[in-house]
Amino acid sequence: MEPIQHRETALRVIGICGSLRSNSYTRMALHIALRGAQEVGAQIQLIDLCEYHLVFCDGNQDESAYPPDVFRLRADVRQAQGIILGTPEYHNSMSGVLKNALDLMGFAEFEGKMIGLVSVSGGTVGAVDALNSLRNIGRALHAWVVPEQVAVPEAWKAFDTTGQPQHTVLQQRLMEVGRQVARFAYLHTSEQALDFLRAWESAPINPGAEKR
Numbered sequence: 670m671e672p673i674q675h676r677e678t679a680l681r682v683i684g685i686c687g688s689l690r691s692n693s694y695t696r697m698a699l700h701i702a703l704r705g706a707q708e709v710g711a712q713i714q715l716i717d718l719c720e721y722h723l724v725f726c727d728g729n730q731d732e733s734a735y736p737p738d739v740f741r742l743r744a745d746v747r748q749a750q751g752i753i754l755g756t757p758e759y760h761n762s763m764s765g766v767l768k769n770a771l772d773l774m775g776f777a778e779f780e781g782k783m784i785g786l787v788s789v790s791g792g793t794v795g796a797v798d799a800l801n802s803l804r805n806i807g808r809a810l811h812a813w814v815v816p817e818q819v820a821v822p823e824a825w826k827a828f829d830t831t832g833q834p835q836h837t838v839l840q841q842r843l844m845e846v847g848r849q850v851a852r853f854a855y856l857h858t859s860e861q862a863l864d865f866l867r868a869w870e871s872a873p874i875n876p877g878a879e880k881r
């Protein structure tokens with residue numbers, strides 16, 4: 670595969686953090702996954718939802734009451750070819766913060782893009798249900814969710830005080846999510862793949878979701 674820096678415009682991979690907590694382990698995990706994407710040549714950005722003033726998605730066609738940050742979030746996500754979603758485990762699922770942010774977006778932000786998934790939990794099981802739900806959401810948004818994913822159980826003991834993983838295996842697994850997202854996003858936006866991409870994007874419209 671060609672190195673991804675040979676593209677005319679740099680490939681962009683963003684992470685969206687589903688925890689608003691300061692010192693969030695989700696944010697730490699995302700930073701490391703993004704480093705993996707950067708290592709293979711992507712430009713990276715962490716989207717911290719606590720820096721966006723969002724409201725609940727109300728499902729109305731008229732979005733004039735939405736604050737400007739809803740549109741800023743959409744614009745930031747549209748610029749990316751790869752998106753890493755990070756969530757804490759909340760009651761065996763993703764956080765409401767992340768779900769609402771995803772509900773405020775749609776095909777325009779996600780269709781045809783690569784998605785990577787990371788999660789953290791306080792308990793020993795790991796937020797696998799949250800990741801399965803996110804994988805399912807990726808399908809609804811016509812995005813491609815890469816096979817590699819990382820659920821970090823007992824996150825409170827997985828990272829040191831500087832946000833680095835205690836074990837290199839975890840670091841490598843998180844970075845591999847970022848590498849896969851960047852590499853597949855590159856493949857997916859390269860000239861050879863465009864015919865396939867066009868054919869796929871003309872697939873039947875999802876009747877349950879409106880195309881923005």
Ligand SMILES: Cc1cc2nc3c(=O)[nH]c(=O)nc-3n(C[C@H](O)[C@H](O)[C@H](O)COP(=O)(O)O)c2cc1C
Nearest residue numbers: 688690693694695757758759760761790791792824
């Ligand atoms: C509302 C809420 C629900 C939670 N539910 C679970 C749970 O079902 N399983 C679990 O292992 N941990 C649960 N936790 C613990 C979080 O997963 C844990 O604190 C995690 O580190 C939070 O992510 P953050 O560090 O990125 O903020 C819950 C925490 C909160 C605030």
